[in-house]
Amino acid sequence: MIHQWQLSRCFNIDDLRKLAKKRLPASLFGYIDGGSDDEYTLRANTSAFDRYSLMQKALVDVSEIDLSTTVLGKKIDWPVLCAPTGMSRMFHHEGERAVAREAAKSGTFYSLSTLSTTSIEDVGRETDGPKMFQVYVHKDRELSREFVQRAKSSGFDALCLTVDLPAHGNRERDLRTGMTLPPKLTAKSVLDVLLHPAWVYHYLTTDAIELANVAHKIREGSGEVSNLLQYVSKQFDPTVCWEDAEWMKSLWDGPFVVKGIMSVEDARRAVDIGASAIVISNHGGRQLDSSPATIEMLPKIADAVGGQIELILDSGIRRGTHVLKALALGADACMIGRSYLYGLAAGGQPGVARAIQLLRTEIELDMKLMGCRQLSDVTADCLYFRDQ
Ligand SMILES: Cc1cc2nc3c(=O)[nH]c(=O)nc-3n(C[C@H](O)[C@H](O)[C@H](O)COP(=O)(O)O)c2cc1C
Numbered sequence: 001m002i003h004q005w006q007l008s009r010c011f012n013i014d015d016l017r018k019l020a021k022k023r024l025p026a027s028l029f030g031y032i033d034g035g036s037d038d039e040y041t042l043r044a045n046t047s048a049f050d051r052y053s054l055m056q057k058a059l060v061d062v063s064e065i066d067l068s069t070t071v072l073g074k075k076i077d078w079p080v081l082c083a084p085t086g087m088s089r090m091f092h093h094e095g096e097r098a099v100a101r102e103a104a105k106s107g108t109f110y111s112l113s114t115l116s117t118t119s120i121e122d123v124g125r126e127t128d129g130p131k132m133f134q135v136y137v138h139k140d141r142e143l144s145r146e147f148v149q150r151a152k153s154s155g156f157d158a159l160c161l162t163v164d165l166p167a168h169g170n171r172e173r174d175l176r177t178g179m180t181l182p183p184k185l186t187a188k189s190v191l192d193v194l195l196h197p198a199w200v201y202h203y204l205t206t207d208a209i210e211l212a213n214v215a216h217k218i219r220e221g222s223g224e225v226s227n228l229l230q231y232v233s234k235q236f237d238p239t240v241c242w243e244d245a246e247w248m249k250s251l252w253d254g255p256f257v258v259k260g261i262m263s264v265e266d267a268r269r270a271v272d273i274g275a276s277a278i279v280i281s282n283h284g285g286r287q288l289d290s291s292p293a294t295i296e297m298l299p300k301i302a303d304a305v306g307g308q309i310e311l312i313l314d315s316g317i318r319r320g321t322h323v324l325k326a327l328a329l330g331a332d333a334c335m336i337g338r339s340y341l342y343g344l345a346a347g348g349q350p351g352v353a354r355a356i357q358l359l360r361t362e363i364e365l366d367m368k369l370m371g372c373r374q375l376s377d378v379t380a381d382c383l384y385f386r387d388q
């Protein structure tokens with residue numbers, strides 16, 4: 001009851017972020033919220049949207065607004081997908097299931113991370129909505145092949161290869177808080193956790209939280225995990241290159257997505273290997289700091305490969321206007337990561353529902369105010385570029 005009331009007092013994603021900050025131990029909030037190095041790219045991702053203004057067209061009948069579009073062969077009800085994010089059950093005990101259910105309810109894609117805390121099979125059973133599995137290639141290639149097979153058998157519609165994590169970004173907030181799975185016990189972290197009794201209660205009374213898709217390897221001892229950073233450096237394969245992307249695509253019959261593209265050259269290579277879509281992404285500013293904001297790279301990439309491959313943009317989206325600016329610059333759809341994670345941490349499934357509702361309502365209202373009835377009306381003419 002109190003949660004519902006608090007969620008109803010959240011009027012935008014930033015309000016959900018503030019509530020999430022209260023609900024979570026600092027190390028977990030910092031893991032969601034933080035970026036790499038000086039967090040320049042983290043900030044730039046959102047602030048770069050301010051360089052574009054939206055134009056309003058007067059006297060258009062906007063009594064009916066259609067937000068639907070088709071992405072990866074599926075009709076979706078609004079142009080925003082839920083991005084893959086690791087370890088969701090650490091932020092709320094219902095984790096991936098809660099997000100997958102709400103994505104399906106809102107008529108969009110859910111993406112499950114390799115490093116999820118709910119298994120591929122459980123998410124497959126949980127939702128009939130459109131879903132994509134995201135792969136990180138492990139040194140153990142049989143494991144990667146196994147992931148693809150499991151995603152196929154569990155009814156996933158698309159496969160997404162993330163290519164911007166050849167090494168773990170330097171996330172100093174996590175180094176300072178000692179963010180680990182399971183949490184590291186220090187006097188500070190114990191105090192932090194104790195100040196969040198509701199989180200502790202759920203943590204202790206639900207099933208063990210583990211990296212569900214690789215847990216069997218960890219139990220066998222071949223996937224040793226002491227903390228995430230070490231896991232990534234020991235298990236992920238830094239030799240992965242375009243030939244491996246082709247190999248990965250050859251294992252999958254359906255739509256194949258390359259996530260983490262930030263240049264025209266790489267976008268062209270994704271077209272060459274026959275990918276269905278790219279996600280223009282800098283991993284939400286969590287990897288290479290000083291990478292440009294994704295919205296800055298979109299026009300060049302759209303000019304070069306728009307129409308040959310679907311363009312999905314993520315990183316920094318917190319407002320409906322951000323989505324509309326991306327669509328006007330040539331994106332086919334957007335993805336959100338933190339926006340729904342703040343909702344999840346703030347209030348579980350109802351919190352995710354609130355995040356989705358807020359963004360979707362903003363997009364619809366903004367389209368009315370712009371005089372756009374459908375997404376195809378959102379074109380470059382809707383933009384005014386301010387060179388600051
Ligand atoms: C807590 C967290 C965990 C993430 N885990 C993954 C992951 O496992 N795989 C992946 O491809 N991207 C991962 N990402 C990146 C997101 O998919 C997405 O690119 C990013 O969140 C977009 O930026 P935004 O959070 O500003 O929307 C993660 C992001 C966050 C915030």
Ligand SMILES: CC(C)CC(=O)C(=O)O
Nearest residue numbers: 086115165228232283286
């Ligand atoms: C364990 C990480 C590699 C998951 C991830 O992609 C992230 O935290 O951004």
